[in-house]
Amino acid sequence: MGRKRVFSGIRPTGPIHLGNYLGAIKSWIQLQDRYECIYAIVDYHGMTTPYHPAEMRANVRELLIDYLAAGVDPERSILMVQSAVPEHTELAWILGTVTPIAWLERVPTFKEKAEQHPDYVHLGLLSYGVLMAADIVLYKAEVVPVGEDQLPHLELTREIVRRFHHLFGVRIFPEPQALVPQDTARIMSLTDPEKKMSKTLGPRSLIALSDPPEAIREKIMKAVTDTGPSGERMSPGVANLFQLLKIFGTEEEYRSLRAEYDAGTLRYVNLKRTLADAIIRSLEPFRRRRAELENDPAYLERVLRDGIRRARAIARETMAEVKEACGLLRDEPGLGEAGVAAAAGSKAAGEQAPEAVERR
């Protein structure tokens, strides 16, 4: 029995930020020892919100560099690009035929994105959750390390799996579980701290792992707070900064600034200066590794080729089972004569064919 599988992905919609790292990638790295992990650059998902085709390939490359620089290890994990493994969309189509539209209309990210881009509400956006379900179950993944915003998608995935099994009378897929970090499942935007930090909310609202030190300092200094400690509940902007300080600062920095806040004497400029220094310090090794990888296109290509090949081998196996269960033609080399003949009910295809038709 092989190791259990993990699947997760990020949209190539811009450089990864602290939310992506703390919500997802940090867990990805920890899981690499115990699981067979597949980490995807989900470019088809990237197409569901407005984007520039001319930037897509560069974004995919940058995201690959981000993964590697953050510590995803291609020797242990599979790094791949969604559109390079056509089984993702093939399976999404099939799962789409068992997914009631009402399930998709109530997914919160659908509603949010539809509000954000009212001129860009299309079938692909509605069926985002079906494609995501396909991404996960194609590899029979059991664990999906993600931020909190993805929980409804995981619930939907489990519902789709149950319905597929029920309708076709099979048990092919595990019901995947989300793995959400305890304290960092939802990092908030710096400019609008009621919303989560997101790549598509613009560069000022986030700290990218690849941001140069001056940019990090400037953005933290401009982060939205409030007019000062008021003795009431901490405002979301300040809470977000303290949360980041807890992760990136020293224990002493956190403890003393928090004590000042509680005493009502904290000047936010001091909190921000300390936090900016701490983040800059912590991201230094990432920036160094990133610069090395930028200069090694041959290595990047090797990593992707290898990852796509390994992913595809798993994907093909699952699709053979799925097609069998659904009564579709088998995926034999060049659509093997036996498969086609079987579908046509021809006897010329040999003894196997008619029996195969009946079994379906």
Ligand code: ATP
């Ligand atoms: P986009 O705006 O393009 O949707 P995003 O920042 O939301 O970008 P995704 O590619 O949608 O990033 O998500 C990648 C992973 O990062 C997911 O597992 C998601 O849950 C996680 N994630 C995204 N934003 C945050 C956040 N603010 N806090 C914690 N986790 C996050």
Ligand code: MG
């Ligand atoms: Mg998102």
